[in-house]
Amino acid sequence: xxxxxxxxxxxxxxxxxxxxxxxxxxxxxxxxxxxxxxxxxxxxxxxxxxxxxxxxxxxxxxxxxxxxxxxxxxxxxxxxxxxxxxxxxxxxxxxxxxxxxxxxxxxxxxxxxxxxxxxxxxxxxxxxxxxxxxxxxxxxxxxxxxxxxxxxxxxxxxxxxxxxxxxxxxxxxxxxxxxxxxxxxxxxxxxxxxxxxxxxxxxxxxxxxxxxxxxxxxxxxxxxxxxxxxxxxxxxxxxxxxxxxxxxxxxxxxxxxxxxxxxxxxxxxxxxxxxxxxxxxxxxxxxxxxxxxxxxxxxxxxxxxxxx
Amino acid sequence: xxxxxxxxxxxxxxxxxxxxxxxxxxxxxxxxxxxxxxxxxxxxxxxxxxxxxxxxxxxxxxxxxxxxxxxxxxxxxxxxxxxxxxxxxxxxxxxxxxxxxxxxxxxxxxxxxxxxxxxxxxxxxxxxxxxxxxxxxxxxxxxxxxxxxxxxxxxxxxxxxxxxxxxxxxxxxxxxxxxxxxxxxxxxxxxxxxxxxxxxxxxxxxxxxxxxxxxxxxxxxxxxxxxxxxxxxxxxxxxxxxxxxxxxxxxxx
Numbered sequence: 001x002x003x004x005x006x007x008x009x010x011x012x013x014x015x016x017x018x019x020x021x022x023x024x025x026x027x028x029x030x031x032x033x034x035x036x037x038x039x040x041x042x043x044x045x046x047x048x049x050x051x052x053x054x055x056x057x058x059x060x061x062x063x064x065x066x067x068x069x070x071x072x073x074x075x076x077x078x079x080x081x082x083x084x085x086x087x088x089x090x091x092x093x094x095x096x097x098x099x100x101x102x103x104x105x106x107x108x109x110x111x112x113x114x115x116x117x118x119x120x121x122x123x124x125x126x127x128x129x130x131x132x133x134x135x136x137x138x139x140x141x142x143x144x145x146x147x148x149x150x151x152x153x154x155x156x157x158x159x160x161x162x163x164x165x166x167x168x169x170x171x172x173x174x175x176x177x178x179x180x181x182x183x184x185x186x187x188x189x190x191x192x193x194x195x196x197x198x199x200x201x202x203x204x205x206x207x208x209x210x211x212x213x214x215x216x217x218x219x220x221x222x223x224x225x226x227x228x229x230x231x232x233x234x235x236x237x238x239x240x241x242x243x244x245x246x247x248x249x250x251x252x253x254x255x256x257x258x259x260x261x262x263x264x265x266x267x268x269x270x271x272x273x274x275x276x277x278x279x280x281x282x283x284x285x286x287x288x289x290x291x292x293x294x295x296x297x298x299x300x301x302x303x304x305x306x307x308x
Numbered sequence: 309x310x311x312x313x314x315x316x317x318x319x320x321x322x323x324x325x326x327x328x329x330x331x332x333x334x335x336x337x338x339x340x341x342x343x344x345x346x347x348x349x350x351x352x353x354x355x356x357x358x359x360x361x362x363x364x365x366x367x368x369x370x371x372x373x374x375x376x377x378x379x380x381x382x383x384x385x386x387x388x389x390x391x392x393x394x395x396x397x398x399x400x401x402x403x404x405x406x407x408x409x410x411x412x413x414x415x416x417x418x419x420x421x422x423x424x425x426x427x428x429x430x431x432x433x434x435x436x437x438x439x440x441x442x443x444x445x446x447x448x449x450x451x452x453x454x455x456x457x458x459x460x461x462x463x464x465x466x467x468x469x470x471x472x473x474x475x476x477x478x479x480x481x482x483x484x485x486x487x488x489x490x491x492x493x494x495x496x497x498x499x500x501x502x503x504x505x506x507x508x509x510x511x512x513x514x515x516x517x518x519x520x521x522x523x524x525x526x527x528x529x530x531x532x533x534x535x536x537x538x539x540x541x542x543x544x545x546x547x548x549x550x551x552x553x554x555x556x557x558x559x560x561x
Contacts, residue, residue: 088395104316
């Protein structure tokens with residue numbers, strides 16, 4: 001199946017000379033949830049803004065649903081929904097009117113039943129006649145989502161959807177994303193929260209300095225880059241690592257009470273059993289053993305660090 | 309054509325007018341009534357007729373134009389400046405609408421509002437002075453063309469302005485001298501020859517003169533010249549707007 005969004009060699013330079021995007025290639029499959037991770041200024045928002053029509057690209061092409069975003073902007077923008085990062089809303093409009101306005105802008109006939117359903121889904125219905133300036137930050141965020149859903153887009157861009165949102169609302173947002181995906185909507189979200197990408201994404205893209213560093217299935221990424229670490233707690237501290245243990249590349253920690261062993265969890269032989277028998281050969285008594293897997297956050301920090 | 313989008317923008321802008329009824333309708337009516345009391349009743353009664361028309365009636369078309377220009381420039385500029393200022397412009401830019409549709413929505417609403425206020429002023433004026441309209445068709449043509457042209461001009465200012473100071477520059481600093489020196493309150497043959505020549509460089513002179521001609525058949529310049537001037541200015545504004553959208557000037561990076 002052809003990707004729903006296809007980005008080829010996309011570049012963007014600003015008048016100041018700053019290169020926000022340096023030749024981005026990316027395919028987004030229909031129905032998936034793609035999380036774009038990257039530090040501030042990495043080019044996430046610029047990329048989304050170009051696809052949605054807010055920023056003009058300097059070079060390269062983007063197609064959405066097989067249509068070119070510049071030549072066939074009517075077709076592409078009709079199926080794209082955008083929830084921007086900033087809480088930009090007209091202060092003096094009511095919730096209902098601003099959502100209906102978005103639907104109209106996208107060329108759809110009024111559909112009060114649909115808007116009612118969207119507002120109810122987002123727990124905004126009882127606020128439908130409230131002016132936007134009287135809403136809390138979390139509610140304003142939900143209004144922005146309601147606006148983007150009002151014309152039933154096939155591709156939804158969520159730019160930092162949970163920035164500054166409390167934990168329970170963040171969970172609600174994740175459920176919403178799940179429901180949308182179940183209805184066939186393709187979702188691209190940018191986030192700072194690694195936990196968020198880990199929780200809901202199918203694939204993860206890491207972007208930094210205007211370049212995509214990698215795009216991988218989340219599970220494959222975790223397995224491929226996921227280093228595991230085993231910490232062995234000793235009953236009596238040692239001053240140095242015995243020579244017999246040198247092939248394992250251990251490090252000594254906790255004033256000689258802990259030995260740290262790093263291994264590849266996806267590898268054929270992890271070396272754990274040989275390490276354990278080597279330990280007893282050396283006469284070291286083991287008090288406790290714990291293992292931990294590197295999180296997406298560690299992977300991310302590592303990748304972005306390399307990019308510097 | 310994305311008619312739903314045009315309708316939405318137009319309705320949104322008209323809703324804003326309804327929310328600010330006091331400021332948008334009542335205030336210009338009061339201001340104009342004051343002009344008529346001062347210039348029409350108080351001072352006008354002691355003044356000679358101008359080219360066979362009482363002074364109060366003579367200034368009525370000019371006052372309507374003054375209000376129309378201010379309303380259209382103000383509404384046209386604010387309508388597009390405000391979304392730029394708050395950031396909600398993102399929605400307009402990311403919608404499946406063309407430049408023409410955006411302009412029809414915003415400029416159409418600004419012109420409509422200008423025409424509503426202008427008509428109210430005309431009715432108000434008729435309570436103070438005797439008004440006759442000799443060429444109703446030409447009067448409506450000048451009225452509508454001016455409203456559209458200056459709403460479009462306002463729209464351009466709204467896109468150009470980077471802050472509220474620049475936004476108010478035209479309505480507050482540039483339009484009033486042009487209107488006051490454009491023969492709204494006098495016929496330019498009352499001026500010394502030098503200032504008559506200077507006045508001919510003032511575009512508002514042509515507007516006021518043509519508009520007044522459609523009322524009383526008196527004019528400083530030929531009504532045809534007036535009409536061509538308005539049309540010419542409209543074409544200039546349309547060309548600049550087309551350029552703005554083509555290049556994304558101050559709208560898109």
